[in-house]
Amino acid sequence: MLNIVLFGPPGAGKGTQSERLIEKYGLIHLSTGDVFRANIKGETELGTLAKSFMDKGQLVPDEVTINMLRSEVLNHPEAKGFIFDGFPRTNAQAEALDLFLKSIDTKISVMLALEVEEVELRERLKKRAEVSGRVDDANPEVIQNRINVYNNETAPVKTFYQNQGKFVAVNGIGSIDEITQRLFEEINKL
Numbered sequence: 001m002l003n004i005v006l007f008g009p010p011g012a013g014k015g016t017q018s019e020r021l022i023e024k025y026g027l028i029h030l031s032t033g034d035v036f037r038a039n040i041k042g043e044t045e046l047g048t049l050a051k052s053f054m055d056k057g058q059l060v061p062d063e064v065t066i067n068m069l070r071s072e073v074l075n076h077p078e079a080k081g082f083i084f085d086g087f088p089r090t091n092a093q094a095e096a097l098d099l100f101l102k103s104i105d106t107k108i109s110v111m112l113a114l115e116v117e118e119v120e121l122r123e124r125l126k127k128r129a130e131v132s133g134r135v136d137d138a139n140p141e142v143i144q145n146r147i148n149v150y151n152n153e154t155a156p157v158k159t160f161y162q163n164q165g166k167f168v169a170v171n172g173i174g175s176i177d178e179i180t181q182r183l184f185e186e187i188n189k190l
């Protein structure tokens, strides 16, 4: 199986690039943000809970997120592999993911980290707010919160994969096509 963690701060382009990667490698795209948003739209219990955190730019609690992720993976027994987009976002999530994948006889192949500096991220999120309709894109305070959460809780997850020799940084500045090519090159080296 090819299991990729696509990593990067909010606005790094994970969603856009995931679409390209699933097409090329026949993977299942699992975006925790998308699953939460679908639950909010469907007015499920999970949606109501997730919304209370997401609207403030905070993380949904680990236990809730991990359980949701597990059941999404188990829903695709036929998968050739997965792109994890927006997960793991804390060291606890990374540890839980490792254990879970081991229990179903597979593992993470690589973490591809899209690197984009903060000034550019703010610009992209501002533009996205005009079209995404996302509450968490529209408010500068919420955006700042998400960037802070990324720096404090999520960025350390890099070290987790570095320690396993699975961390690869990819320049996330350039045209969408250029960045896709950089990701393809890294995956083809595996």
Ligand code: ADP
Pocket: 009, 010, 011, 032, 033, 034, 036, 053, 054, 055, 057, 058, 059, 060, 061, 062, 065, 085, 086, 087, 088, 089, 093, 136, 146
């Ligand atoms: P972005 O990375 O652009 O901020 P996402 O769609 O990945 O957008 O995530 C939106 C929100 O969903 C996050 O700010 C957070 O509240 C919640 N979320 C997504 N993934 C996770 C996760 N792995 N753990 C906890 N909360 C998450």
